[in-house]
Amino acid sequence: MGRSPCCDKTRVKRGPWSQEEDAVLRSFVQRFGNAGNWIALPQRAGLKRCGKSCRLRWLNYLRPELRHGGFTDEEDRLILSLYGEIGSKWSVMASRLPGRTDNDVKNYWNTKLKKRYLASSSTSTTQGRSPPPPSPPPAPAPPSGDNSSNAAAAADIHHTHQDEKPCLPPTPPALTEFDTTFADDTLLFKSEQLYAELVGLIGKQSSSTGDRDEASTPSSSSSAARPRRLAAQVAALCGPWTVDVRDTAALLSEPTTALLDAYGAADDAFGPALSACSFQDLLASSYVDL
DNA sequence: AAGAGCTACAACCGCAGCATA
DNA sequence: CTATGCTGCGGTTGTAGCTCT
Numbered sequence: 025m026g027r028s029p030c031c032d033k034t035r036v037k038r039g040p041w042s043q044e045e046d047a048v049l050r051s052f053v054q055r056f057g058n059a060g061n062w063i064a065l066p067q068r069a070g071l072k073r074c075g076k077s078c079r080l081r082w083l084n085y086l087r088p089e090l091r092h093g094g095f096t097d098e099e100d101r102l103i104l105s106l107y108g109e110i111g112s113k114w115s116v117m118a119s120r121l122p123g124r125t126d127n128d129v130k131n132y133w134n135t136k137l138k139k140r141y142l143a144s145s146s147t148s149t150t151q152g153r154s155p156p157p158p159s160p161p162p163a164p165a166p167p168s169g170d171n172s173s174n175a176a177a178a179a180d181i182h183h184t185h186q187d188e189k190p191c192l193p194p195t196p197p198a199l200t201e202f203d204t205t206f207a208d209d210t211l212l213f214k215s216e217q218l219y220a221e222l223v224g225l226i227g228k229q230s231s232s233t234g235d236r237d238e239a240s241t242p243s244s245s246s247s248a249a250r251p252r253r254l255a256a257q258v259a260a261l262c263g264p265w266t267v268d269v270r271d272t273a274a275l276l277s278e279p280t281t282a283l284l285d286a287y288g289a290a291d292d293a294f295g296p297a298l299s300a301c302s303f304q305d306l307l308a309s310s311y312v313d314l
Numbered sequence: 315a316a317g318a319g320c321t322a323c324a325a326c327c328g329c330a331g332c333a334t335a
Numbered sequence: 336c337t338a339t340g341c342t343g344c345g346g347t348t349g350t351a352g353c354t355c356t
Contacts, residue, residue, distance in 0.1 A: 040324070040350090063341065079342075080325070115344060126344070131323050134346095 031063070031074040038074075041081055045071060049078055050086045058082075084127045091123030095132055103129060103137055104144075 052069040063075035071078060099121055106117045114126035
């Protein structure tokens with residue numbers, strides 16, 4: 025019996041993720057997590073993506089604790105050593121390398137280390153040693169330590185080129201089909217906060233790199249100023265931006281539950297507010313011209 | 315300068331295992 | 336107990352950018 029596909033591939037977007045999609049997914053997941061259901065997430069967040077794709081994007085690319093960029097010699101040695109012990113258990117290897125994903129390790133292995141490994145194993149074979157068995161893992165690394173070590177490592181992780189990319193959209197993500205019919209004041213206020221936070225994230229990333237390629241964003245010069253103005257105005261109303269939105273733990277600690285509580289999200293992890301309108305709609309609703 | 319080949323990495327695919335109704 | 340749905344995982348593919356000829 026064949027499995028049904030996880031989503032209708034003809035109705036979801038595929039291929040590379042845009043900065044707008046990244047911003048929406050990052051903001052949504054940091055706010056609400058996946059609520060135990062990646063399949064439903066894209067619909068809730070207003071993303072035209074397969075849930076699986078969202079999960080992969082978050083896990084392999086958007087998570088704040090991730091490190092991108094070159095592997096160190098120490099990591100090289102550890103991967104080579106682990107491969108000799110457990111074979112292609114990329115997730116186990118990744119758990120031993122804070123800030124790295126299984127996909128990272130796998131790609132790095134396939135493009136670089138594999139050759140080195142084969143060369144060294146053939147050398148050692150000619151020297152009389154048998155190559156290490158790339159098979160049954162003896163004992164998986166203790167999962168309990170993974171999160172803590174990753175969390176600890178996340179503390180001093182410097183964000184690399186991916187995080188440094190300025191990603192200020194000329195207009196907010198889902199605004200092209202913005203429906204102004206819903207006008208719940210509380211919801212509007214909350215959505216303004218959400219969008220202000222998104223803009224804050226974008227602004228922070230841009231300013232950290234000096235907005236160096238803002239000009240590369242099509243038609244950004246005039247329209248890009250509007251979200252910033254909105255953020256400044258909301259910040260004036262709500263107080264300064266004090267939470268680093270790249271810090272998932274900090275984000276999840278307070279506003280999420282407060283927001284969900286505000287909408288009585290007892291039986292739906294996303295809350296009825298998000299059932300009634302998507303996350304992008306929430307963002308969109310904030311984009312009334314103040 | 316242009317095309318071929320290579321490299322790095324993002325993204326997709328499909329299966330296995332687990333949870334749950 | 337079984338069917339179903341979801342997540343996690345490893346293998347594979349696609350492609351942008353770089354280097355070489």
